[in-house]
Amino acid sequence: MSTTHEPHLDLASEYEHEPVPSTARRSLTSIAAVWFGFPMNLGNAVFGGVIVYNLGTVAGLSAILIGNLALFAYVGALSYIAGRSGKSFSQQAAATFGEKGRVAAAGFLATVVLGWFSFQIGLTGTTLRDALGWPALIGALIGGIAYTLVTIVGIRALSWLGMIAAPLFVVLAIVAIAFGASDAGMSATDIWSYRGAGTALSFGAAVSIVIAGFADSGTMTADFTRWSTSGRAAVAATFTAFPVANFLAYSIGGLVVAVGGSADPGTDGGGFLNLLTGHGVVLTAVAVAFVFINLGSVASHCLYNGAVGWSGITERGMRPVAIGLGIVGSVIAVTGVWDKFLDWLNLLGIFVPPIGAVLIIDQLVLRRRTGGAAAYRYTAFAAWALGAAAATTSHYLFPGSVDSVVGIIAGAASYGALEFARRSVGQRPALVLDGVQTEAA
Structure with missing residues (x-):
């Protein structure tokens, strides 16, 4: 999708569906x-x-x-x-x-x-x-x-x-x-x-x-x-x-x-x-x-x-x-x-930061490139869940802890470990593309 940026217009394109050129x-x-x-x-x-x-x-x-x-x-x-x-x-x-x-x-x-x-x-x-x-x-x-x-x-x-x-x-x-x-x-x-x-x-x-x-x-x-x-x-x-x-x-x-x-x-x-x-x-x-x-x-x-x-x-x-x-x-x-x-x-300090942690490890540390074909990536969702679980545990069992930081560290570490394990065994994460199970590129 291509759009033309017109800086003189107040209602110029916001590039909702493509990277900002x-x-x-x-x-x-x-x-x-x-x-x-x-x-x-x-x-x-x-x-x-x-x-x-x-x-x-x-x-x-x-x-x-x-x-x-x-x-x-x-x-x-x-x-x-x-x-x-x-x-x-x-x-x-x-x-x-x-x-x-x-x-x-x-x-x-x-x-x-x-x-x-x-x-x-x-x-x-x-x-x-x-x-x-x-x-x-x-x-x-x-x-x-x-x-x-x-x-x-x-x-x-x-x-x-x-x-x-x-x-x-x-x-x-x-x-x-x-x-x-x-x-x-x-x-x-x-x-x-x-x-x-x-x-x-x-x-x-x-x-x-x-x-x-x-x-x-x-x-x-x-x-x-x-x-x-x-x-x-x-x-x-x-x-x-x-x-x-x-x-x-x-x-x-x-x-x-x-x-x-x-x-x-x-x-x-x-x-x-x-x-x-x-x-x-x-x-x-x-x-x-x-x-x-x-x-x-x-x-x-x-x-x-x-x-x-x-x-x-x-x-x-x-x-x-x-x-x-x-x-x-x-x-x-x-x-x-x-x-x-x-x-x-x-309380979203518990559930939100692991999302960003997974993104950071995936796109900044591992520098993974995708062609956009994957429907779901289970390692990312698993790491999000593990990060949120760690932050929740910290919140209820260790009052006074910094839950957000716990969630970030746990989410990042979980994603890194899951990706390392996947690559070590030579497996690719199963994805669902239009109802058909396949493997990630």
């Missing part, structure tokens, strides 16, 4: 803006506040940094593959899990990110309600429509939005922390010596939260970084997100808690919109715009991931799929079901 690749600044603007969101500030509330400033920020370094290693490797090949996550999954097998991997993650999209819509409504008294339903509906419209413009819109959302987040966060510190009479020494007051999280659990927060979209990084000019450029763009932007977002939330700026830090964490209201009409208006820009950046990224994933599976265009998923996600959000997603989505 070299003529359509985008600059490092553009792709960095896509990734850098994604983690800079109020949700991550909330999580960062919860972590610091439980561990204290120094230990909390240390856990946040370690989690981000782990994310960089994981997402950076997947981004390198994407920048080198130009393939989306769905196309990557087809090479590793099989043309039909990719439905399980890509479909799973493309559905998971729809949950995050709904969460951001719901968070838009409740944030505006709590800070300004707006009806939550109205805020959520406006957000759902606006975020879907941004998504259908494509990768260019995500880049533009990131260039606005990230700087605005940093500036308003500094203002909020200054207000919080002033109201509480806190000094810099007081902030750094804050020891926390919660007991719900261990250090390892805090690291797991950081990794799990981007386990899904991080694994699907290829949908963004396939537009990079090279593998190295894709890694550089990823670095701006992990550790830079994600660490800043979490840390800002942690500092909000440390200065006493959160009324209920154990639940609300480091959300700081409340610190920006009540200081005049202008700042309040900016705060309202900030909610839509900030949460819209996250929601649009998630919907883009979901739309590219399902368009690859269904062989339909990204934009019609995005509109359909946007409607579904908005309905889920306004019914209030989104509020039940958070704990479940965080």
Whole structure:
């Protein structure tokens, strides 16, 4: 399938069904803006506040940094593959899990990110309600429509939005922390010596939260970084997100808690919109715009991931799929079901990372080449299952362990061992092609 890239059009090709050609690749600044603007969101500030509330400033920020370094290693490797090949996550999954097998991997993650999209819509409504008294339903509906419209413009819109959302987040966060510190009479020494007051999280659990927060979209990084000019450029763009932007977002939330700026830090964490209201009409208006820009950046990224994933599976265009998923996600959000997603989505740190680990070993370490004929590859599915099983065991039997890292290591080791065993005995994995059992090329 051949398409022509028209950079002057807002609705140019998104290359849903083929690798992005070299003529359509985008600059490092553009792709960095896509990734850098994604983690800079109020949700991550909330999580960062919860972590610091439980561990204290120094230990909390240390856990946040370690989690981000782990994310960089994981997402950076997947981004390198994407920048080198130009393939989306769905196309990557087809090479590793099989043309039909990719439905399980890509479909799973493309559905998971729809949950995050709904969460951001719901968070838009409740944030505006709590800070300004707006009806939550109205805020959520406006957000759902606006975020879907941004998504259908494509990768260019995500880049533009990131260039606005990230700087605005940093500036308003500094203002909020200054207000919080002033109201509480806190000094810099007081902030750094804050020891926390919660007991719900261990250090390892805090690291797991950081990794799990981007386990899904991080694994699907290829949908963004396939537009990079090279593998190295894709890694550089990823670095701006992990550790830079994600660490800043979490840390800002942690500092909000440390200065006493959160009324209920154990639940609300480091959300700081409340610190920006009540200081005049202008700042309040900016705060309202900030909610839509900030949460819209996250929601649009998630919907883009979901739309590219399902368009690859269904062989339909990204934009019609995005509109359909946007409607579904908005309905889920306004019914209030989104509020039940958070704990479940965080558990995806157990089930998602082994998928990326298998892709990394298959396409970066073993450098396997496929002609795309395989329907299913059982070694990839077995390694995914073993990695998830190891992470689940770690989660329940060894509280405080970093489940995501356990799953990555176990998935990678399992796949490497299974492929080594298969090649050692001279066997090829049995595949099913159009109902006929055969062997892989």
